[in-house]
Amino acid sequence: VLTVRETLEKIIPERQALLKEIKTQHGSKTLGNVTVDQVVGGGRGIKFMLWDPSVLDAEEGIRFWGRSIPECQRDLPTAVGGKEILPEAMFWYLLTGKVPSAEETKQFQEELVGRSELPAHVEKVLDALPKTLHPMTHFVIGVAALNHDSKFAAQYKAGMKKSEYWVPALEDSLDCVAKSFTIAARIYNNLYRNGHDASVPAIDKSKDLSFNFANQIGFGESEGFVELIRLYNSLHTDHEGGNVSAHTTHLVGSALSDPFLSYSAALGGLAGPLHGLANQEVLRFILGMQKELGDSASDEQVVDFIWKTLNKGQVIPGYGHAVLRKPDPRFMALQQFGVKHPETANDPVFKYVDQLYRVAPGVLTEHGKTKNPYPNVDSASGSLLYHYGLKQFDFYTVTFGTSRAMGGLAQLVWDRALGLPIERPKSLSMEAILKAVQ
Numbered sequence: 307v308l309t310v311r312e313t314l315e316k317i318i319p320e321r322q323a324l325l326k327e328i329k330t331q332h333g334s335k336t337l338g339n340v341t342v343d344q345v346v347g348g349g350r351g352i353k354f355m356l357w358d359p360s361v362l363d364a365e366e367g368i369r370f371w372g373r374s375i376p377e378c379q380r381d382l383p384t385a386v387g388g389k390e391i392l393p394e395a396m397f398w399y400l401l402t403g404k405v406p407s408a409e410e411t412k413q414f415q416e417e418l419v420g421r422s423e424l425p426a427h428v429e430k431v432l433d434a435l436p437k438t439l440h441p442m443t444h445f446v447i448g449v450a451a452l453n454h455d456s457k458f459a460a461q462y463k464a465g466m467k468k469s470e471y472w473v474p475a476l477e478d479s480l481d482c483v484a485k486s487f488t489i490a491a492r493i494y495n496n497l498y499r500n501g502h503d504a505s506v507p508a509i510d511k512s513k514d515l516s517f518n519f520a521n522q523i524g525f526g527e528s529e530g531f532v533e534l535i536r537l538y539n540s541l542h543t544d545h546e547g548g549n550v551s552a553h554t555t556h557l558v559g560s561a562l563s564d565p566f567l568s569y570s571a572a573l574g575g576l577a578g579p580l581h582g583l584a585n586q587e588v589l590r591f592i593l594g595m596q597k598e599l600g601d602s603a604s605d606e607q608v609v610d611f612i613w614k615t616l617n618k619g620q621v622i623p624g625y626g627h628a629v630l631r632k633p634d635p636r637f638m639a640l641q642q643f644g645v646k647h648p649e650t651a652n653d654p655v656f657k658y659v660d661q662l663y664r665v666a667p668g669v670l671t672e673h674g675k676t677k678n679p680y681p682n683v684d685s686a687s688g689s690l691l692y693h694y695g696l697k698q699f700d701f702y703t704v705t706f707g708t709s710r711a712m713g714g715l716a717q718l719v720w721d722r723a724l725g726l727p728i729e730r731p732k733s734l735s736m737e738a739i740l741k742a743v744q
C-alpha cells in the first residue's frame with residue numbers, strides 16, 4: 307500500500323504537465339470581464355484563483371474532485387462499523403483526487419492519529435489562556451504556535467529548492483490537521499471541563515481522529531455523536547477556494563508562510579459571524595425563539611419571530627450564501643442525518659431547524675434583500691451537536707475549523723507542488739476607478 311506522499315509523487319508530474327499545457331495553450335484567453343460592481347462588491351463572481359479539490363455550482367452545490375456529496379457518501383470509506391464518510395478518507399481524496407481503498411484509509415488514519423499528540427509548549431500556551439477568551443481565539447493561537455516545529459519553515463531557512471517545497475508543506479499539513487483535533491479537544495476541556503486532567507483519556511492510536519476528539523471531550527461512548535463528528539468533519543472540509551477561510555490559507559501560504567501560520571490566519575476569518583461563526587449564531591437564534599415561543603410554535607409564530615429579527619436590521623443566521631442559489635447540499639446531508647436518527651428527529655431544537663427550512667425562505671423572499679433565501683450548512687449543524695449534549699455553542703466553529711484545515715491545506719500542498727506565485731491582485735482607488743471608466 308502506498309503512502310499519501312508516494313501517491314502524490316506519482317500524480318504531481320501529470321498535474322504539473324496539465325498546468326503547463328493550460329498556460330502555453332490558453333494563457334492569453336479571457337475568462338470574463340470585471341465590472342466596477344464586482345470590484346466594490348467583494349469580488350463576487352470574479353474568476354480569480356486556481357483551486358482543484360472542489361468546485362461550487364450555484365444551483366447544484368459543491369463537488370469534490372467532480373463528486374457530489376451523495377456520490378462521496380456512496381464511494382468514500384467509512385469507519386469500521388460506521389456509516390458516515392471517514393474524514394481521513396475525505397482528506398486523502400481531497401489531497402489526491404483518488405478514492406482511497408480500505409487499506410490506504412487504514413494506513414492514512416494511523417499516520418494521522420500517530421501525528422496527533424501536541425508539543426509540550428502548545429499545551430502550555432493553551433492551558434495558560436483565559437477562559438473568557440473565545441474558543442476560536444484559542445484555536446488561532448494553538449495552531450500558530452505549532453509553527454515552532456514547522457518542517458517547511460526549517461527547510462526553507464536551510465535553502466531547499468522550489469521543486470521540493472510541496473514535501474515539507476505536506477508534512478506540516480498532515481501535522482496541522484491531526485493536531486487540530488487534539489487542540490480542539492484541549493480547548494473544550496480547558497473552557498468547559500476541569501482542564502486536561504487525569505480523567506482525559508490518552509489518544510487511542512487504533513481509532514480515528516473523530517473518535518479520539520469525541521472521547522477526549524467525554525462523548526466517546528455516544529456512537530451517534532462520533533458518527534455526527536465524522537460526517538460534520540467530512541462535509542465542512544472544502545467549499546472551493548473563494549470563501550474567506552480557504553482563500554486566506556491560500557493567500558497567506560502564497561507568501562511562503564508555513565501551513566501552520568497560513569491555517570491559523572484562516573481560522574481568524576472562520577471566526578467571523580458571516581462565515582463559520584454563523585453556526586453558533588443559529589443556535590443562539592433558535593434558543594431565543596424557543597425561550598419566547600416554547601417547544602412547539604405554530605408556523606405563524608415562527609414567521610413573526612423571523613420578521614421581528616429582520617426588522618431589527620439583523621440577518622437570519624444560517625440563511626443566504628454568496629454563491630449558492632439553492633438549499634446547501636451540506637445542509638441537506640446534515641438534515642437527513644437528523645431525520646434518520648430517531649433520537650434527533652424528535653428533538654425540539656432540531657424540529658425548529660426543519661420548521662425554519664419550511665417557512666424562512668418565504669419570509670426572506672418577501673423581505674426581498676438576500677439573493678439566496680435558502681439554508682446554508684450552518685443552519686442544521688449546531689442543532690445536532692446540541693442534541694447530543696455539546697451545549698456550549700460558542701465552541702461550534704472550532705469543529706468547523708478542524709474540518710476546513712483538510713480542504714485549505716490540501717490545496718496549499720498543490721499550490722507548492724504547482725509552483726504557484728505570491729498572490730497580489732490589483733486594487734484601485736475611487737479616483738482610479740472613475741478615471742478607468744470615463
Ligand code: NMX
Nearest residue numbers: 580581582584621622623624625626627628675676677682
Ligand atoms: N438574513 C437577512 N438579510 C440577509 C441574509 C440573511 N440571512 N443574507 C443576506 N442578506 C442581506 C445582506 O445583508 C445584504 O443586505 P444589504 O444590501 O443591506 O447589505 C443583502 O441581503 C444582499 O446580500 P447577498 O448578496 O444575498 O449576500 P452576500 O453574498 O453579501 O452575503 C452571506 C452572503 C452568507 C454573508 C449572507 O447571506 C449572510 O449574512 N447570511 C447570514 C450569515 C450566515 O449564515 N453566514 C454563513 C455562511 C456560510 N458559512 O458557513 O460561511
Ligand code: MLT
Nearest residue numbers: 544545548549550628682
Ligand atoms: C463555506 O463553507 O466556506 C461557506 O459556505 C462560505 C462560502 O462558501 O462562501
